[in-house]
Structures are given as C-alpha cells and as structure tokens.
Amino acid sequence: MTPLVDVLTSRYAYVLFALLLGIGLYMIVSSQNLVKKVIGLNLFQTALFLFFIASAYLAGGQAPIVHHGGKEATYVSPLPQVIVLTAIVVGIAVTAVALALLVRIYAEYGTLEEDVLREVRSDD
Numbered sequence: 001m002t003p004l005v006d007v008l009t010s011r012y013a014y015v016l017f018a019l020l021l022g023i024g025l026y027m028i029v030s031s032q033n034l035v036k037k038v039i040g041l042n043l044f045q046t047a048l049f050l051f052f053i054a055s056a057y058l059a060g061g062q063a064p065i066v067h068h069g070g071k072e073a074t075y076v077s078p079l080p081q082v083i084v085l086t087a088i089v090v091g092i093a094v095t096a097v098a099l100a101l102l103v104r105i106y107a108e109y110g111t112l113e114e115d116v117l118r119e120v121r122s123d124d
Contacts, residue, residue, distance in 0.1 A: 013054035020047035034105070034112045038098045045091045049084045056080035 020043050027040025061076035106112055109120050 013050060013057075017047050017051045017054065020044075020050065032114045034102055034114060035099075038095060038102070041098075042091070042095060045087070049087060052080045052084050 024040045024043030024045075024047060027043065028037050031037055031040065056077060056079075058074060058076045060074055062073050064075040064078055066075075102112060105117070109117055111117060111120075
C-alpha cells in the first residue's frame with residue numbers, strides 16, 4: 001500500500017480531526033451568520049477534543065489502577081481525558097453564553113447577519 005492509504009486507514013482519527021478542524025475554521029471565517037459561526041466554533045472545539053483523545057491512545061494500555069501483587073503493565077495517562085472533560089464543560093458554557101447573546105442581538109437589531117449588523121451599528 002502507498003503511505004497515504006496506510007495513513008488514511010490506520011490513523012483515521014487524525015484524518016477526521018483535520019476534516020473537522022478545516023470545516024469548523026471555514027465556517028468561522030466565511031459565514032456572515034453569527035449562529036453558523038457558533039456552530040463552526042463547536043466543530044473546531046470537537047476537532048481539538050478528538051485530537052487530544054487520539055494522541056493519548058496507547059495500544060495495549062490499561063486503566064491506571066494498580067492492584068497489589070499485579071503484573072507489570074502499560075498504563076494510560078488519564079490526564080488527557082480529564083482535560084477534555086473540563087474543556088467540554090467550558091465549551092458548553094461558552095456556547096450557552098454565545099447563544100444567549102445572539103438572542104439579545106436578534107431582539108435588539110432583528111438580524112444575525114454580520115454585515116447588516118455593521119451597517120445598523122454605523123447608523124447609530
């Protein structure tokens with residue numbers, strides 16, 4: 001097999017990471033709608049979560065629970081999972097605040113399009 005096919009079949013989590021990261025970044029940069037920007041931010045965050053978890057994977061690794069008299073084993077670090085869980089909670093809070101702000105913006109200006117908001121704000 002060629003190296004590219006080998007990478008695509010064996011490291012599919014990294015391919016999915018790059019795909020989600022690219023889509024999220026594209027949505028943030030190219031969209032004029034603020035809701036689509038929040039969705040793009042969530043896709044970007046999800047890609048980073050996937051990267052942390054995929055990079056922490058250890059073939060043959062076990063949970064870091066040491067039993068008395070047990071044999072030597074390869075243990076997986078729980079730190080990346082803890083960081084991702086914390087980041088998920090923070091990401092949900094940021095999304096909730098962003099959506100609450102978007103509701104207020106829509107109630108005040110009647111639109112969520114970035115260019116229309118700039119025009120309305122420049123008239124004030």
